Amino acid sequence: xxxxxxxxxxxxDAFLWLNGQVGRSDLLDGLVELLxxxxxxxxxxxxxxxxxxxxxxDKATRYRYQIGVFVALSTMAFTSWAVQEISVVAExxxxxxxxxVNLLFYEATDFSFPSNxxxxxxxxxxxxxxxxxxxxxxxxxxxxxxxxxxVFAGAHYPIDVIAGALIxxxxxxxxxxxxxxxxxxxxxxxxxxxxxxxx
Numbered sequence: 001x002x003x004x005x006x007x008x009x010x011x012x013d014a015f016l017w018l019n020g021q022v023g024r025s026d027l028l029d030g031l032v033e034l035l036x037x038x039x040x041x042x043x044x045x046x047x048x049x050x051x052x053x054x055x056x057x058d059k060a061t062r063y064r065y066q067i068g069v070f071v072a073l074s075t076m077a078f079t080s081w082a083v084q085e086i087s088v089v090a091e092x093x094x095x096x097x098x099x100x101v102n103l104l105f106y107e108a109t110d111f112s113f114p115s116n117x118x119x120x121x122x123x124x125x126x127x128x129x130x131x132x133x134x135x136x137x138x139x140x141x142x143x144x145x146x147x148x149x150x151v152f153a154g155a156h157y158p159i160d161v162i163a164g165a166l167i168x169x170x171x172x173x174x175x176x177x178x179x180x181x182x183x184x185x186x187x188x189x190x191x192x193x194x195x196x197x198x199x
Contacts, residue, residue, distance in 0.1 A: 052135060080116060150159075
């Protein structure tokens with residue numbers, strides 16, 4: 001068993017209750033099916049990063065934003081690695097393998113804990129928040145919506161999503177600190193991109 005005790009029981013009970021709401025509203029089900037996929041929210045976040053990369057009223061602001069994008073993308077990469085390592089140790093099966101689930105998502109074959117997609121979006125959001133709070137908060141909001149939809153749709157338990165939401169920002173903080181160690185590499189990359197009008 002992945003998690004015994006009160007927290008584990010709460011986790012399963014909360015999942016079963018929320019997933020049990022599927023079928024009560026065609027509008028909500030359709031909205032969740034749209035938002036839970038691998039494309040809409042991740043592509044929206046990617047477009048936000050692209051917009052941030054080319055934003056800024058002056059060179060100093062633009063450089064700060066570009067460092068934020070560098071940190072966000074690096075965080076996404078390290079987060080995916082960390083989630084993979086944690087999931088292999090935890091080996092938590094997807095909810096639809098252990099319960100009668102109203103599934104609004106495809107039957108993913110990887111482990112359930114922690115949620116990779118939620119960790120990635122929250123990690124990116126944390127990286128962006130460090131340089132642009134409004135956009136960062138908006139991305140955190142998208143991550144929260146994605147987390148809710150993943151549980152509602154039967155793809156994850158609540159604890160999977162909560163863990164992902166914690167892992168991403170923690171790694172973003174570590175990447176920010178690591179960036180100082182590898183300077184001037186990020187600055188060199190940005191200057192090179194500017195030479196080709198890519199920044």
